[in-house]
Amino acid sequence: MVIDVLERGDLLFPRSLPEFQRMFPNEAACAAYLERARWGDGFVCDHCGSPGEPYRFANRPGVCRCRHCNRDASLTAGTVMERTHTPLSV
Numbered sequence: 001m002v003i004d005v006l007e008r009g010d011l012l013f014p015r016s017l018p019e020f021q022r023m024f025p026n027e028a029a030c031a032a033y034l035e036r037a038r039w040g041d042g043f044v045c046d047h048c049g050s051p052g053e054p055y056r057f058a059n060r061p062g063v064c065r066c067r068h069c070n071r072d073a074s075l076t077a078g079t080v081m082e083r084t085h086t087p088l089s090v
């Protein structure tokens with residue numbers, strides 16, 4: 001999956017490190033941005049295709065759990081960040 005945020009009018013893109021640090025002060029801010037990039041029209045389950053607001057976990061900002069099938073969709077699945085434990089903000 002390729003998501004080009006530069007072509008997305010609804011997503012600001014940081015132009016400098018200070019700007020980056022303002023936009024992404026913590027993991028939750030990173031996760032919210034990735035979520036908008038991935039599911040701009042709202043969450044859709046990767047597994048069963050159901051739309052709707054997913055469950056979220058405060059201690060796992062990269063994970064959305066489908067309320068329909070109870071499976072987890074990772075914000076980083078299919079990206080270079082998929083199997084890393086490096087924080088999103090890094």
Ligand SMILES: [Zn+2]
Nearest residue numbers: 045048066069
């Ligand atoms: Zn589902």
